[in-house]
Amino acid sequence: MxxxxxxxxxxxxxxxxxxxxxxxxxxxALRAAQDRKAIAVTILDLRKTGAFTDYFLMCTGxxxxxxxxxxxxxxxxxxxxxxxxxxxEGYERAEWILLDYFDFIVHVFSxxxxxxxxxxxxxxxxxxxxxxxxxxxxxxxxx
Numbered sequence: 001m002x003x004x005x006x007x008x009x010x011x012x013x014x015x016x017x018x019x020x021x022x023x024x025x026x027x028x029a030l031r032a033a034q035d036r037k038a039i040a041v042t043i044l045d046l047r048k049t050g051a052f053t054d055y056f057l058m059c060t061g062x063x064x065x066x067x068x069x070x071x072x073x074x075x076x077x078x079x080x081x082x083x084x085x086x087x088x089e090g091y092e093r094a095e096w097i098l099l100d101y102f103d104f105i106v107h108v109f110s111x112x113x114x115x116x117x118x119x120x121x122x123x124x125x126x127x128x129x130x131x132x133x134x135x136x137x138x139x140x141x142x143x
Contacts, residue, residue, distance in 0.1 A: 025083055026055055026104050030131070032077035033059045036070040038108070042120065045127040055104035056123065060114050064094035071097040071108045 033041060038059035047054050061067035075085060087100040095113040099106040
């Protein structure tokens, strides 16, 4: 009698959530955002949408100071790897900070700005990876 294969668990209990293959720099940006307690972290895979970049890393900070701290942490983590953003927008207002790294763009929002602009809705045809928190599995949604 042959053994039936053991079902694979879709949940993760490790400190780092299980995500699909992502570029190393994007993973580094994700970890930096998580280290600053970013909430509602979502990665949009835009490669099949004909977009101007491959990925969006989107997250939310609970106040302007945290929004800036998240952006600072991402920028510093990548700077340590000798990678600098091509463009930064919105830092002073800290409602929506955009860090453009060509292959991916980091969007750090205030709660209000994220709801108002609704990038997830605008890029609804992208594959979506939501990172629930640093220890929980992600939820996959595709259009």
